[in-house]
Amino acid sequence: MDCLFCKFAGGEIPVEFIHESENIFAIKDINPQAPTHILIIPKRHFANAPELAKNEGATLSEIFMAAKEIALENGVESFRTVFNTGADAGQTVFHAHLHLLGGRKFAWPPG
Ligand code: 5GP
Numbered sequence: 646m647d648c649l650f651c652k653f654a655g656g657e658i659p660v661e662f663i664h665e666s667e668n669i670f671a672i673k674d675i676n677p678q679a680p681t682h683i684l685i686i687p688k689r690h691f692a693n694a695p696e697l698a699k700n701e702g703a704t705l706s707e708i709f710m711a712a713k714e715i716a717l718e719n720g721v722e723s724f725r726t727v728f729n730t731g732a733d734a735g736q737t738v739f740h741a742h743l744h745l746l747g748g749r750k751f752a753w754p755p756g
């Protein structure tokens with residue numbers, strides 16, 4: 646399967662992991678939308694967050710716990726977490742990933 650995040654997970658394309666466990670890894674977003682913009686990604690391939698939840702709920706939980714930890718490591722106490730699911734929601738990489746965004750004020754509702 647031609648999946649960018651599977652290639653990151655498997656080391657086929659090198660990228661700096663800022664956090665890693667048996668099940669997940671985290672990288673800086675290449676096109677940051679906030680001073681802190683990190684992607685937290687399951688190592689195994691699931692097309693989106695609901696698929697991850699259905700098949701590997703413990704990993705979804707681990708992703709959110711890692712988000713809090715990584716935010717605090719970056720001096721961020723107030724943060725936004727986003728899973729885009731589907732192209733109309735802005736998903737462009739169809740391997741589940743949580744966006745962790747912080748370091749600025751965010752508007753609501755989102756655009
Ligand atoms: P999505 O649009 O699917 O919710 O999020 C995909 C994210 O992956 C985008 O924020 C995009 O900037 C990021 N991204 C795409 N290609 C790369 C890459 O090669 N390296 C890194 N670090 N991030 C990437």
Ligand code: ZN
Binds near residue numbers: 648651
């Ligand atoms: Zn994948």
